[in-house]
Amino acid sequence: MSxxxxxxxxxxxxxxPLDVQLEVDSGELLALVGPSxxxxxxxxxxxxxLHRTRSGFVRCGTETWTCTQQGIRLRPQQRRVGLVFxxxxxxxxxxxxxxxxxxxxxxxxxxxxxxxxxxxxxVRLDGLEQRLPRQLSGGQQQRVAVARALARNPRVxxxxxxxxxxxxxxxERLQRELALLRRSIRIPIILxxxxxxEAVRLADRICVLHNGRSLQTDTPDALFRQPASPHVARxxxxxxxxxxxxxxxxxxxxxxxxxxxxxxxxxxxLPHGTTVSWYIPDSDIVxxxxxxxxxxxxxxxxxxxxxxxxxLGAQTSVTLRCRHTDDSLRLNVAxxxxxxxxLEAGAEATVSLLRKGIHIMDKDGPDA
Amino acid sequence: MDWxxxxxSLELAAWTTGVLIPIGLLVGRWLAYSHFRGRGFLEAAxxxxxxxxxxxxxxxxxxxxxxxxxxxxxxxxxTGQGLNFSFAGIVLASIIFxxxxxxxxxxxxxxxxxxxxxEAAWCSGLSHWRTFWRIELPLVWPGVISAFxxxxxxxxxxFGVVLMVGxxxxxxxxxxxxxxxxxxxxxDEEAAGAMSLLLLITSFVAxxxxxxxxxxxxxxxxx
Numbered sequence: 252m253s254x255x256x257x258x259x260x261x262x263x264x265x266x267x268p269l270d271v272q273l274e275v276d277s278g279e280l281l282a283l284v285g286p287s288x289x290x291x292x293x294x295x296x297x298x299x300x301l302h303r304t305r306s307g308f309v310r311c312g313t314e315t316w317t318c319t320q321q322g323i324r325l326r327p328q329q330r331r332v333g334l335v336f337x338x339x340x341x342x343x344x345x346x347x348x349x350x351x352x353x354x355x356x357x358x359x360x361x362x363x364x365x366x367x368x369x370x371x372x373x374v375r376l377d378g379l380e381q382r383l384p385r386q387l388s389g390g391q392q393q394r395v396a397v398a399r400a401l402a403r404n405p406r407v408x409x410x411x412x413x414x415x416x417x418x419x420x421x422x423e424r425l426q427r428e429l430a431l432l433r434r435s436i437r438i439p440i441i442l443x444x445x446x447x448x449e450a451v452r453l454a455d456r457i458c459v460l461h462n463g464r465s466l467q468t469d470t471p472d473a474l475f476r477q478p479a480s481p482h483v484a485r486x487x488x489x490x491x492x493x494x495x496x497x498x499x500x501x502x503x504x505x506x507x508x509x510x511x512x513x514x515x516x517x518x519x520x521l522p523h524g525t526t527v528s529w530y531i532p533d534s535d536i537v538x539x540x541x542x543x544x545x546x547x548x549x550x551x552x553x554x555x556x557x558x559x560x561x562x563l564g565a566q567t568s569v570t571l572r573c574r575h576t577d578d579s580l581r582l583n584v585a586x587x588x589x590x591x592x593x594l595e596a597g598a599e600a601t602v603s604l605l606r607k608g609i610h611i612m613d614k615d616g617p618d619a
Numbered sequence: 620m621d622w623x624x625x626x627x628s629l630e631l632a633a634w635t636t637g638v639l640i641p642i643g644l645l646v647g648r649w650l651a652y653s654h655f656r657g658r659g660f661l662e663a664a665x666x667x668x669x670x671x672x673x674x675x676x677x678x679x680x681x682x683x684x685x686x687x688x689x690x691x692x693x694x695x696x697x698t699g700q701g702l703n704f705s706f707a708g709i710v711l712a713s714i715i716f717x718x719x720x721x722x723x724x725x726x727x728x729x730x731x732x733x734x735x736x737x738e739a740a741w742c743s744g745l746s747h748w749r750t751f752w753r754i755e756l757p758l759v760w761p762g763v764i765s766a767f768x769x770x771x772x773x774x775x776x777x778f779g780v781v782l783m784v785g786x787x788x789x790x791x792x793x794x795x796x797x798x799x800x801x802x803x804x805x806x807d808e809e810a811a812g813a814m815s816l817l818l819l820i821t822s823f824v825a826x827x828x829x830x831x832x833x834x835x836x837x838x839x840x841x842x
Contacts, residue, residue, distance in 0.1 A: 301738050327741040340739035344757045353753060354743035403744055 535608020
């Protein structure tokens, strides 16, 4: 049995295909990301007992909530789950305080009231206890929903796109509050979101989901530097995913990319001629400065012509058509640097692909 | 003024609403939350009394209440009495022709309670029964009030079906609506006028009550 606080394995073919394995530790926040329809919400619902899957298990600490093999399926009421719905699902006829009190089943009535008050003040809703949900702003409603989810002393906190219904300013504030709040709750937290930035900002680990399958679960940094497959890289909105092959010349292993032979940090050990997909993050593409040597410019220099140069505020997105391959590199440079180096459509430019950033992926990966 | 007829009408309305409100809650909730083949057919059957001429409905009830037919036979074996021209008969007839008035407002009300509110209640540890009492019922309450008043008033005022099934037996099946007709036939305009006014006031107060109790919320009405 897994030592994780929450261990989930779900498999189903209908009505929504699922093939998901997750483990979340106490105090850890795992973000489930993926395009809409990828099954993120279904996974949460299955953990909460609101969705039945054909096979799999949901274990929380020493408790088994679902185990199709043993025929165990606890009802939602029997699982201590705090679930924050996308539109909060507050009880519209009950005050903020009563929304919380209804979810409490431990302690005497005065104790419950005290704890509900305490929870509401923890989410900064002092003085608004008697308001009905419709008398609260979107951000305040979300806070009531979070407080209600915690009111039952849950063993797991599940958040289904909790920031999608509020404006940008409120969203950032609520994200900050969640980041603060999670320090004081030592339970596994799963956050469903389609916003990668949000996932990166809040999560310890991110699980990429597509068509009901968990493709990769990793820390944000590892995920963005080393996606498991070209598919994951694309789902994460990464550019610079190319095809090449492993070649050996004079005993040195190189990555053949068009006419270029790129040096690698670590030998892959793949046989000569193996076709691979590879990826390089933005941060490891270094633009050579005009007339001045740049750090690492001897590493894998690539010459090309700027095909497109789109300033997006402080950053400029540059597409470089490479001279020795049919591919184009996409990189972000600071707008002032782009200007200083005369980057514009048609201009010549040279970049270096840093060895440490080149990530070789199996061409025949799980979803190639 | 035929106070016996008025009291009989109130009794009939009380029995009808008393039986129909639980039925309306059960069937209305079931129709709102479940999807099954033939649902449209069932809803159409429930709505039929809204469009059927009362005499047509009354005729079919009269036929099926007769002791030659299974329903009439069943009732007779149960109570030893026939259904036609009896108080029990007009109660049963009232229940049938008021089905849409009791079910539809409740069904519409349940349809406005989103599924995820119930799920939120379950995840908050509330049993299905407590979810019904604490979450669903308070939210569908305006629909239940609508159903109650519509059924009650409609029963007091129904003429055609009651006359067909019950006849006009004094103290047994002669309701106030029939008494009015009876008085008009006898050129007793004073009594007819008084009773009509009473029905008018009763109906107005009832409808005003629905709108008042439902508050500013939109009244859940029949289609």
